Amino acid sequence: MAVAELGVVVLDCPDPRALAGFYAEVLGGSVEGEGDWVDLRLPGGQMLAFQAAPGFVPPKWPAPDHSQQFHLDLNVGDLDAAEKSVLELGAKPLDVEDRSRGFRVYADPAGHPFCLCAA
Incomplete structure (x- = not known):
C-alpha cells in the first residue's frame, strides 16, 4: 500500500508564467495563475507547476x-x-x-x- 500519491511536479524558475507558457506550447494544456506560482493543467489530467525562485x-x-x-x-x-x-x-x-x-x-x-x- 502506498504512503502517498504524486500531486504535482514543480519546477523552480525565474519567471513562472513564461516557463509555463513554454511547456503549454510543447505539451498543450492551460496555464493558470500569476505571480510566484503558476500551474499548467495538461490534457489527461496531469499537472506541472512553476515556482518563482529568487537567485535561480x-x-x-x-x-x-x-x-x-x-x-x-x-x-x-x-x-x-x-x-x-x-x-x-x-x-x-x-x-x-x-x-x-x-x-x-x-x-x-x-x-x-x-x-x-x-x-
Whole structure:
C-alpha cells in the first residue's frame, strides 16, 4: 500500500508564467495563475507547476559537479519535427549530435534539461 500519491511536479524558475507558457506550447494544456506560482493543467489530467525562485541558477548538463537533479522525458512521434518546434519556442540544444539514438537533450528557457524521446 502506498504512503502517498504524486500531486504535482514543480519546477523552480525565474519567471513562472513564461516557463509555463513554454511547456503549454510543447505539451498543450492551460496555464493558470500569476505571480510566484503558476500551474499548467495538461490534457489527461496531469499537472506541472512553476515556482518563482529568487537567485535561480539553472542546472548544467552534463556536469557531475552541478547535477541536473531531474529532467522530463517527453515522448514524440517525430523527433525532427518536435526538435524544430521546441527550438522555435526557445529551447536550447544540449546534446543532439548523435542522431542514431532514440532521444535528444535540450534545455528549456530557464535551463532545465529535458529530452525528446521517440515514442
